[in-house]
Amino acid sequence: MDYRVIKNNDLFLMTDRHGDVSGEETPNGLYKRDTRFLSRFELAINGKRPVLLSSAANENYIATFRLTNEHMTENGELLLWRESVEVNRERFIYGDVLYENVSLTNYSTKPVSFRLSLRIGADFADMFLVRGFQPADKLGSVLGREASLFGWSSEYRGADGISKAVSVRWDVQAESANEEGEIEFRVELMPAESKRLRLTVSPSIEGEKPVVLEPGQALAELRQAEERWRAKVTDATSDNEVFNRLYERGVQDLQVLLSDFGFGPFPVAGLPWYAVPFGRDSLIAALQMLPLDPSIALGTLRMMAAHQGTQTDGWKDEQPGKIMHELRSGELSKSGQVPFSPYYGSIDSTPLFLLLAAEYVHWTGDSSSIEALMPAIERALDWIGDHGDRDGDGFVEYFQESSKGIANQGWKDSEDSVVHKDGRFAKAPIALIEVQGYVYQAKSRLAPVLEKLGRKEKADKLRAEAAKLKQALDSAFWMEDEAYYAIALDGENEQVRSVTSNPGHLLMSGILSPEKARLVAERLIAPDMFSGYGIRTMSAEATGYNPMSYHDGSVWPHDNSLILLGLSRTGQLEAARTVVGGLLKSAAQFEYARLPELFCGYGDEIGYPVSYPVACSPQAWAAGTSIVILQAMLGLEPNALEGTFKLSPFLPEGIDRLVVRHLPVGEGLLSAEILRGGNGGPVTARVLENTSGLRLEAAEAAPSRSWN
Incomplete structure (x- = not known):
């Protein structure tokens, strides 16, 4: 820097x-x-x-x-x-x-x-x-x-x-x-x-x-405050110095990026330019931090609910029930010269709010806190079915109304980020592929939470809506000739046929069939998508590819982390090892072993990851990537509503031992050791401590791992 x-x-x-x-x-x-x-x-x-x-x-x-x-x-x-x-x-x-x-x-x-x-x-x-x-x-x-x-x-x-x-x-x-x-x-x-x-x-x-x-x-x-934080959160050590440094840096960076705006700990997006409440960024960072401190997810949900949209205001891209994109408190915002007090021009903040609420309960079992947020949750669900689906086709899409707002309202929000194969920029309304995955995950994971709260009719409705979305996804977005999903549907419901990283987010949602999950995973680590240091945002073979761009060929660690969660959940462990290996190789080259907001998408033939000139560092969801790497290696999936958890561990090349202590889950803590046998033998998982109130769910061991 x-x-x-x-x-x-x-x-x-x-x-x-x-x-x-x-x-x-x-x-x-x-x-x-x-x-x-x-x-x-x-x-x-x-x-x-x-x-x-x-x-x-x-x-x-x-x-x-x-x-x-x-x-x-x-x-x-x-x-x-x-x-x-x-x-x-x-x-x-x-x-x-x-x-x-x-x-x-x-x-x-x-x-x-x-x-x-x-x-x-x-x-x-x-x-x-x-x-x-x-x-x-x-x-x-x-x-x-x-x-x-x-x-x-x-x-x-x-x-x-x-x-x-x-x-x-x-x-x-x-x-x-x-x-x-x-x-x-x-x-x-x-x-x-x-x-x-x-x-x-x-x-x-x-x-x-x-x-x-x-x-x-x-x-x-x-x-003393720093020591209290470090003593409170999950400790992880391995026999790989780069991972140890990356994890410790992530923990330190996430602490400094926490603020309290009156609703509990909340991760601001990043330094220097985004030390403010963000919708998408803060929600994703809180999701990444569940294995570190679940209370941050709750503080983030409460903050978002407090600033939820209440009216239709085109200047702010606001509608009732919509979750904010960005809250600024400077002179221009306060005097109404810019629409950021707050601004709502984000298509994914609302489904991510619902997704985080669901995952928080599955992680902790704390349904009572979510019950208190039910009015906000119901308003957000209503927004998805109403304002979120502008043309009634079952997909959530965005359209900029504010004259000083943001045109592309997904996480790839630069003006050239949604580009057709022939080089045309897609015109709104635009339905992004990953947003449909967030909606599916939110509804399918919220359903058992609502059932637990005695709202069976609403739970059944969400399951039915999720099933309908799952059925519609492939016919609308699947590109048979590419054996992959389009990034989006444009305003004419035409596929935007660039090959990008966006479909990788579907892996964590549960919306993909096992065969489609396999095909998506294989493409993500193919040479045109995987740079050697991480998954590119756009294929090197795509018309819009530019390794120096913000969203059209660069590598974003947080993007890789959400894909990594999905690879772990769907059992695509060889692909997961590849992604973790690339991120560790990247971290070894950056100052303080800190993964930046993004870096350029050049291949590893250069010998080092090329920095993006104005990347934020530290950035919350980049720092949170280190926590996701830990969760993915554990293969940890809690189901606190059912009183169980799964461990499906893997270790990438260069790590043979991982020890995790005092990981908060359920009603207590979990500690575990992951070991690889000699000469590339099987990976074994051993529970060292379990005060979570959850029991380990038996699972058939894959060839690359065993259980004890």
Whole structure:
């Protein structure tokens, strides 16, 4: 990454690799609720930017930058010998406050004296403006700035009438400070002497200022929160270092991406641009996290229900019962200049909401929490049958109504992502293949939940609707000449015949026959679809293929993870091994073993995965991929309603032992060991702990695995 980002709760900071925010011409800054509270935060020695030695943000909430001075002379006179001073910047966020310690150490043999300067600025820009996505019709203005020798502050009132402010404080008296944010300190250091400058940055909205703690206390509390999280969630170790690093990175990233908007833990989509509630992204991340912490699924469902559509509003692409796509809280959204407060232009958020509700109960047995959500669930089901099926053909399709909305409303939401074999872009209304799978899975998995809640008539209705959808799918979407499914039906009900990864999502839904599941799995790992590092979003033989594109040939880890769930559930274990092997090979090449939002679709003949230039990292559903890899290797399928669970394990090449401890399922925890016999022998599963209240369901061992 060419940036460093840290986050805690609702505040995140993005800087360059030096640790600087270098002005409004860059997207870097300190952000809260879609507003940039710091647009400049630069450090200099004698007016010169320090030389970077190293930087890291591998812990997500702490970033460190080690720098030194360049050689400095003036009019032939030496000011500061090169590499005399070490500058160590350590920063973290806690309680919506940014803390930074700047340590200065003299490593020369002589006393040194220099000017340490800070440049601070706050433009209070809306995230949409920073990214250049939406112009503004009207903006607010800065009300004033104040400076003293111990602090600087600025205040802004937006076009939405909301006041915002930022306050920067330091603990050493400055030599000078002005309202333009130019701060200067005089530093004198004897040989081997160190001095430290402590800074805090506090953003506030409508006068609600966060509590500023003593830095040591804040850091200690932050570390304790991280330790509590790690002790709470599932532990997994193997004899493969890459998997171990990938899993630990996923766990860390998912923690930092959790926020609480008043309904429980909720995964925001990703950093830096999507640290906000998303429909599809957050729902999929919560689904991926069931083996880690099922309470996150419940918090996500409650948040979505609270923002469920209530009216027909074309500006927001909203209809009654529809689940939101994206909730923004910046100036443009609050003043109505963009429709994101929230925006509902997503065709898959509503079925994914229902799907997650069903899977949560099957995982935990907690039907009472879902019973409390039944009004929202019923409204979402009504939306699928009404507004979701615009032409009454039994398939759910999308159509953009908002002038500032999104045209393609599936997870591949770029304008060129749904393309015919002849290169034409599909025209809406568009019925995406994977969305039909989500609807089927939601209805078929909700049916026994509703039956458990005494709603047998509704359960029978859902089963009948799911069966009808299953029967209709093949005749509408199956491409006989490709032995594969079309990505979509367009507005003329014509198949969009590009070969893509989308049909792979059907594998987890249960909608496919065993033969069709086999054919889909085989195509997904064929050379045109599998790059060596993961499944491409589009076949390399397709007209629209572009390995550098966002959705037409790139590799998305979360896409692979949903396919992987399906491969595991349908018993396509050789394909599952291939996908896991590719993802592990990818992770080994990325910084911190972190899978990014996406990467380019070039084949492994290059020798490494090629980064996509503006991929978000960390990204929630990319981080959640590591948890899905774990679940898939276990072959874990709980059925808490029936009091059972299945284990159908596999291990990819390079892993011979996997130990999973304290995995939350049912009413308790499950621990298990997965072993491969010597010389490529069978894979065995051994339960080490089971307080879940569920019993292991006996299953006939496949040739590649045995049971004990």
